[in-house]
Amino acid sequence: QVQLVESGGGLAQTGGSLRLSxxxxxxxxxxxxxxxxxxxxxKEREFVAAITWGGVRTLYADSVKGRFTISRDxxxxxxxxxxxxxxxxxxxxxxxxxxxxxFGRRNxxxxxxxxxxxxxxxx
Numbered sequence: 620q621v622q623l624v625e626s627g628g629g630l631a632q633t634g635g636s637l638r639l640s641x642x643x644x645x646x647x648x649x650x651x652x653x654x655x656x657x658x659x660x661x662k663e664r665e666f667v668a669a670i671t672w673g674g675v676r677t678l679y680a681d682s683v684k685g686r687f688t689i690s691r692d693x694x695x696x697x698x699x700x701x702x703x704x705x706x707x708x709x710x711x712x713x714x715x716x717x718x719x720x721x722f723g724r725r726n727x728x729x730x731x732x733x734x735x736x737x738x739x740x741x742x
Contacts, residue, residue, distance in 0.1 A: 621645045621717040621731040628713060628736030631705050635740070639700040641715030641733060649673075649693040652722040654729055655700045657711035657738075664714070666724040668700060676722065683709075705740045712737050 627639040639655070654669040668689035669678045677689050686705075691698040698715060713736050716729035 621648065621651060623715045623717060623731060623733035625713065625715050625733045625736040628738045630739045630741065633706060633740060633742050635705050636701070636703045637705065637738060639702065639713055639715075639736060639738070641698045641700075643696045643698070643717065648696040648717075651717040651719060652729075653689075653691060653698045654716045654718075654721065654723075655689060655698075656714045656716060656726065657709075658714070658735075659708075659711040662711075664726055666726075667713070669722050669724070670698065671722050678722065678724065680724070702738070705738075707740050707742045710738060710740050 622644045624642045631637050652671050655667040656664050657667050658664040666680050670689045670691055674691050686703050688701040715733040717731040718729035721728040
C-alpha cells in the first residue's frame, strides 16, 4: 500500500496557476503509475492526468490538455500537477492515486488514494 498526501490547493483566479503536490510513502514509489483525478460537487470523480512509473509516458483528459502538466520525482517520492490557464470549471477536489500497471483513465485501475485537496477558481 502507498500512502498519499496532496497539498497545494487553494483559491485562484481565472487564468491563474496552481501547482499541486502529492507526497507518497510506504511501498516503492518508483514502481507505481500515478494519476490525478478530480471531483466537483454533485459530479462523479473524473480523470485528469496520469504518468507511468518511470515518467516516460503521460496522459491527459481533453479538458485539461495543453493547460495541465503532470510530472514526478522518484528520488523525492513526489508527483506534481502544474495547472495553468485555470477556468472556473476546474473547481473541484483533486485526488492523487497510485497503482501498479494502472496507467490509464479508469478510477478502478488505481489502488491507493489520497484525501484530496480543494481547488477553487473564481471567475
